[in-house]
Each structure stands twice: as structure tokens, then as C-alpha cells.
Amino acid sequence: MTLKAVRGFKDILPDEAKKRQRIEEGARRVFASCGLEEIRTPILEKTEVFARGIGEHTDIVEKEMYTFEDRNGELLTLRPEATAGILRAVIEHKLYNKAPVLKLFTIGPMFRHERPQKGRLRQFHQLNAEFIGSSSPLADADCIFLAYEIVSMFADSEDLILEVNSLGCPECRPLHRKDLVLFLNNNRDDLCKDCKRRSKTNPLRVFDCKNEECQQVLKFAPVMKHYICPECASHMGRVLDALEAYGIPFVQNPYLVRGLDYYKRTTFELKARGLGAQSTVAAGGRYDGLSQLLDGPELPGVGMAVGVERLLLLMKDGAEPKRSDLFIAALGDEARTEALYWLGYLRRKGLKVEYSLEDKSLKSQMKQADKAGARYCLIVGEKEMDEEEAILRDMKTREQETVDLDDLPEILVEKLKRDRKILEGD
RNA sequence: GUGGGCGUAGCUCAGUUGGUUAGAGCGUCGGGUUGUGGCCCCGGAGGCCGAGGGUUCAAGUCCCUCCGCUCACCCCA
Structure with a gap:
């Protein structure tokens, strides 16, 4: 056979390139309207940036990264997501001294070695926004606003569901986690194989299990809502109030979890009908503390990413005629x-x-x-x-x-x- | 990494119980006025029928292996 593109890496042919241009132009307009500025960081980072930032024990770091030694023997990784690299750049150039709050966006390819399927490629593209330096719940709401505005420019808003949750903070989250693990261990015999594994590696994930029996058991599991500290609760409340004011419809999903370790407090996913199993078209959350993991100063932050390929799937096709x-x-x-x-x-x-x-x-x-x-x-x-x-x-x-x-x-x-x-x- | 479905022109697909030169529509190129587009008509080019092996007088059709695509699990944007 003739030479073909690498598995999970796709050529973007002219018709699709046109659609992507429309998406990018639309996104840039929305970003600009919210006062974000563009930043472009390298596609390649030292592996450490992601290992420390995303978390050693996440699936992404453990088995999905494109990592290799370069000719100098240095461990490098093709970025699997944007936030860690942006934060590295902010810290390296001390951008946080220029303004109290940095509002940044970036658009570009990300790389994850997963099995390709509908809405999931090994090279995929994200529209990314970060609010760095603000712990205000309004920053969280603005992030969600961005995601919602961009996606609804191209998708039918009837098909969209915004789910919001709070993961709590280092104060209250461990309490819930401890009780949850305890609960899972006590009910270990009634859980499926995957959930047994999850209860060790990533206990919150058990709530995602599709197994009926597991769901029966989980009805009685301790819920974060009962553990959340007053500060986190009030933060969440203010985020939700802001969403109401923005006129963005949402539902609360107490089981919403993120795959990256760095998330705290607010987390959200914008899901869409018609995407198959990969139904999340945009997602994000707050990551206070990530900066310190990367040897930076204390810098709160919140961000979001829109999956371009998934947005493409939602767009009505119909190539505009040439002129x-x-x-x-x-x-x-x-x-x-x-x-x-x-x-x-x-x-x-x-x-x-x-x-x-x-x-x-x-x-x-x-x-x-x-x-x-x-x-x-x-x-x-x-x-x-x-x-x-x-x-x-x-x-x-x-x-x-x-x-x-x-x-x-x-x-x-x-x-x-x-x-x-x-x-x-x- | 595990499972299901599928691999025939550039694209979407036909291809009868294995049977001789593998077809259609769309697209592409040319012709129908030796200088005039869209519609219509005619014609051309373009396929190692995913790859390799096997069964058979005979394989696009049956069997095996591999590769690729795809959907799902997992995970996530």
C-alpha cells in the first residue's frame, strides 16, 4: 500500500480546513469580547511539566503521552493538554507580575496515544482559555460562558447540556474521599471488577460506572455535597448565580469528575447529543495549586477547553460554494x-x-x-x-x-x- | 490494551449458489460550434477487488494470518 498518515493523525483537507477557520474565527471573536489575549506555547515540553502538572497516576501520564528521548537524552513529551504548558510559560516569564489577572487563550493541537474512535483522535485540537491569578467565582463563570458561547455558535443549543459540580478543596475533599474509599471497601463484594480497581486508583470514577448493580450500591455512597466546606459551598453558589445571570442553563451533577489531578472546586462539562460515546464537547475547571506544583508562586486559576473535532461533528455540513x-x-x-x-x-x-x-x-x-x-x-x-x-x-x-x-x-x-x-x- | 462491524475506481456503493474481458451513480477529463460555462447527449481515463497464504479446474466471492478503517469498553476535549 501507499504511504498513509499515522494512526489517529488525520489530514485536514480543504473543505474541513474552511470549517475549522470558521470555528477559529468565531472563537477568537468570543475570546476577544471577553478580553482574552492569545498565547502560543511549544507543542513539545519537558515530560516533567506534564508529569508534575497533570499527576503521575493519571491515565494521561501513565499510558497516553507521546514521550521520547531527544538526541541529548532529555525526556520530552508532545503536549496532551494546554494548561500545564501555559502555566509553565507564565511562571517562566513571570507574567503574573504584569497584571494581577491573566486572561489567555490558545488554539492548537494536542496529542494523546489512545485508541481512536468517534470524536477521539491521537492528534486533536483544542480551543483553550485560562484565567490565571483570580480566585473569583466570576472567573469560573466566565470560563463556562466562553465554552458555552463558542460551542453554541456552531451547535444546536437544544442538544447541549451543561453539567457543573464542585470537587471541593484540599480542606474538604480528603474527608469525602476517605469516607468514600471506606464505603467502597465495605461494599467491595457488590462492585464490578472495574469499580474494584477504580476504588483504589480513582475512587470518584466509580460514579461513572454503567453497571446496574454498582449504581444500586452507589445510591448509598457518601456524596461530596455533605462534606463540602463553607468556603467551597459559597464559591459554588456564586458560580451558579453568575451562570443564572448570564442566562446559561445548567444542571448540577454531583458525580462529575475530572481526569486530571489538578482540578479543585468548580468543574464542568458541556455535553452534546450526537457525539456518540465521547459526548463532551467542552470541559474545564479550577486548578488552584497547579502553579506551586510547577515551582511557581501561589496562583489560582481556572480554565476550559473546547474539542475542535467534536465541535466539527456537531456542525451542519454544507460546503459554501466557491466564489x-x-x-x-x-x-x-x-x-x-x-x-x-x-x-x-x-x-x-x-x-x-x-x-x-x-x-x-x-x-x-x-x-x-x-x-x-x-x-x-x-x-x-x-x-x-x-x-x-x-x-x-x-x-x-x-x-x-x-x-x-x-x-x-x-x-x-x-x-x-x-x-x-x-x-x-x- | 479488550471486543463487535467493515475493507471492490477519487467518493458512495452493486457484484446473483465460486464461472470467462469486475459494474453503476457522482466526480474528473474530452467531444457535441476548429472562440463561449451551468442543463442535456456521447465518449475517455481511472481498480494487483486492503496484503500474504490456502482450498479449487476456477476465488472479489470460501478458509487462515496479518494490516487498516470504524464503533464500543476504558479514558477523555
């Missing part, structure tokens, strides 16, 4: 040379002008003009060259007129201006 202002059909070498002059001239004026790279018959050039979605077609042959004129054809009305070559720019600009208001600066 261009003019197609120049030239016949003969002399006419071609003349065409190049006009091509350069009109393109520099900002018009979209196309022509045939190959020496083709007029008929086939006309077909090409049609496919290019040309509004007008300029026909220049030997006859026209001799008279220093050309035929300008309106592709919509099929009307043609003979124009003097020197008048061509004015005539075209006039016509196109009338058509649409494309050419302000002219």
Missing part, C-alpha cells in the same frame, strides 16, 4: 502574457481573480470559470489583442460587452461594487 470576482480566459501566448499583467494588477487591488494554468480551449476555460464561481469572465484572444480590447461576460446574466483594455479596472470595480460592497478602499 471569485473574475476569471480571465486567455487564448494564445500573447493574450496569456497580457492576462498576467491584468491578473497582477487586479489581484493587487484585492480582487479574487483566477485563470487557467494550462493552455486549454475556450470552452474548457469557461467551464473552469464556472467551477471557480466567477462573477465575470474576461475573454482575451488574438482578435481582441489586435483591437486592444476584451470581452467581459457576466456569468450570471450571460450578457457580454466589449471593453477597452485600459478601461477594464474601472469597469470591473464599478460592476463589482454594485454587486457587493467588496472594495471599500478603492
